[in-house]
Amino acid sequence: MFILFHLFISACGIILNTLLIYAVMTKTPENMNKYTLIILNVSFTDLFLCFLDIFVIQRLVSCGTAVVYISMGLCSRFSSSFCFLMYTIQMHLYMHSIWMLFASYAYRYYVLVKSEVTRTQIQSFLMLLYIPSLVQMSNVLVEHGDETKAAEILTKKYPAINTSDLVLTTNSTIFTFSVMYVIVHMIGNWIIIRGIIIIFTEQNFNKNQYDLIICSIKKDAFAFC
Template sequence: MLNTFIFLLHILPNIIGLVLNAVLFFLAQYRSPRAIKKYSILIVNFAICDFFACLTSLFVCQRIIPNGTSLFYISEGPCQYFGARTCYVSYSVMLHLYAHTLYSTLLSFSFRYYVLNYRPPSRTTLKLIILLIYLPSFVQMILFSFADDPPEILVPLLQAKHPNYNLAGRTVTGHLNVFEWKALSTILHMTLPVTPVYICILVLRRAIIRYLTESTMSPKTRHLHHQLLR
């Protein structure tokens, strides 16, 4: 019963995320007001990234089991019917999408602050910036995709450490040693930037609010900027 509840708790938020991001993509791509056409590029980027993050999360349904310096994954999603390698690479794709979502959020606030003080960049420039901030996440995905150890080694080890687990027919992937450089670089990239990025976001948000409060602009423009901060 508990396992079913946890499984549903994993599935339902991702299904909701798929629906909401599909709606967000449609509105940003086809219904954006002219005043935010350039900003809509960032919204579309975020919606696509988050949509596929939810999709890969559903596809993998990963259960993570840490044990000392080892890290095991049991995949309970549809990926298990395509093999352990498919599950692991899909998980790597999911993680890199999470990383890109973080950077995309920072880019969104940076853009909103920038356009309050300077001329908005062109659509081409925006797309190039998105590509540039995507590169670290892409490199992470490539490295992490080759950081796994063979399931035939992992399964006996996991079974020995947790003899109460029934691993018959389960899809198990993971790392014997998370301090191996490809795995460690991904862990560091997924964790270390989070705090400084969110501090930057909070600083930018406060600066934007202060600018909107102190500057002279039309009520419509002020309202639009406040709406984008929500």
């Protein structure tokens, strides 16, 4: 059931993001060309994220202060280290997708209250937002234990589990800089970014509401004249 759930969700994500990419590349109006940089960035990120999810299908098992990763996807045909590499890339894409959500709202807010931006400025902004996710991936790659260590931790917590057929990796403790960076980045940033998005949304709504009132006043004044 766990595997089927991942396959279903990821397949839906692949189909929908492929359709979105096609629509953006063929149906975008001329005046929205700059914004497509962000939309395509999000779409391709989510598309690769879904492919990797099918490839990895990772299950996390908490074992005290350690975390054991059980890889159940196609990567299990290769090696545990390869699965962990793919999972690390997947998680960094997930965080980049969240940052792109922030970029989308930030762009719309800036254009609404400030002025138009150039494609170069947008590209520079997106590259800047990619740095935290890249740092996350770089840190995590050096912080995982081998399959033997993972099996030892898992059987100590759950003695009845047969680990001989499982593809395992582990973080033997979460209390390292690399792992804590991931935890703070993935949980803390999600809360902060969602809060910022709510602020952007409210301010955009207030701005649009103000513009509608002004337009209505001008329309009434013109009709009166």
